[in-house]
Amino acid sequence: MSNPGPQSSIGIIAGNGIYPRTFVRAARRAGVQKLAVAAFINETENALADEVDVIEWIRVGQLSKLIKFFLREGVDSAVMVGQIAPKNLFDLRPDVRTMLMLGKLRERNAESIFGAIAGELAKEGITLLPATTFLDDHLPKAGHVFGPKVKDKQLEDAEFGMRIAKEMSRLDVGQTVVVKNGTVLAVEAFEGTNEAIKRGGELGKSGATIAKVSKPNQDFRFDVPVVGPQTIQAAADAGAVVIVVEAERTLLLGLREIQDLCDQRKVTLVAMNHKP
Numbered sequence: 001m002s003n004p005g006p007q008s009s010i011g012i013i014a015g016n017g018i019y020p021r022t023f024v025r026a027a028r029r030a031g032v033q034k035l036a037v038a039a040f041i042n043e044t045e046n047a048l049a050d051e052v053d054v055i056e057w058i059r060v061g062q063l064s065k066l067i068k069f070f071l072r073e074g075v076d077s078a079v080m081v082g083q084i085a086p087k088n089l090f091d092l093r094p095d096v097r098t099m100l101m102l103g104k105l106r107e108r109n110a111e112s113i114f115g116a117i118a119g120e121l122a123k124e125g126i127t128l129l130p131a132t133t134f135l136d137d138h139l140p141k142a143g144h145v146f147g148p149k150v151k152d153k154q155l156e157d158a159e160f161g162m163r164i165a166k167e168m169s170r171l172d173v174g175q176t177v178v179v180k181n182g183t184v185l186a187v188e189a190f191e192g193t194n195e196a197i198k199r200g201g202e203l204g205k206s207g208a209t210i211a212k213v214s215k216p217n218q219d220f221r222f223d224v225p226v227v228g229p230q231t232i233q234a235a236a237d238a239g240a241v242v243i244v245v246e247a248e249r250t251l252l253l254g255l256r257e258i259q260d261l262c263d264q265r266k267v268t269l270v271a272m273n274h275k276p
Contacts, residue, residue: 010034012035012081022081037054039058043082061098080221111219147269159272160182178199185199185200207241208239214249
């Protein structure tokens with residue numbers, strides 16, 4: 001599902017966090033010979049430059065510079081990996097091409113902006129691949145993943161949380177909820193996953209369950225649910241005992257550290273298939 005076949009070169013639109021580094025290493029293992037990275041100033045880790053073949057530093061909104069860089073490097077396939085801080089998405093300093101693109105949008109949110117960027121890349125013959133490309137081993141299958149074995153009561157909350165999170169994601173409110181004993185404690189919105197977890201933990205005190213899912217029509221080219229070490233740490237700090245993610249539709253980044261944290265902090269990570 002996430003391997004497009006042999007690729008001699010690939011362009012990487014790299015945001016922040018460990019996602020770009022994880023993708024780069026997976027692409028190398030898959031035999032990609034040339035990795036050309038469009039990196040964002042004040043977002044992308046500087047150390048990424050040491051692991052790729054060529055890197056171009058741009059500001060958010062410099063679409064023309066990004067496309068010219070990929071064309072110059074002979075890139076015809078690209079991926080978007082890593083986050084861009086929301087404040088940068090809503091404080092764009094766009095070039096002319098970006099302004100023209102944005103002017104055609106009825107709504108300006110992350111999904112519509114990234115979708116429009118994919119359209120601009122396609123005009124130049126650059127195909128945007130799923131952000132899960134080469135990362136199948138980071139997409140957990142249904143069942144227990146890490147941490148203590150899940151208990152029956154926790155499993156009930158996990159299934160409940162999954163249903164609520166799916167409905168919230170359908171409404172485009174958020175993709176994470178915190179529940180306890182069949183009660184919704186917190187729903188993620190603009191503040192992000194970790195802040196929603198913190199808020200839910202303050203209300204639930206201890207023993208809460210966190211559910212994180214994909215949207216019903218998730219575009220995996222640029223919008224993939226992710227759980228990393230920070231998520232596990234935030235859950236443990238909030239007193240949560242279970243994190244349930246959607247099987248084969250959620251990326252786990254930093255697998256070794258996630259496993260260690262789940263064992264140390266007694267947080268269960270489980271993957272489930274959504275049941276409509």
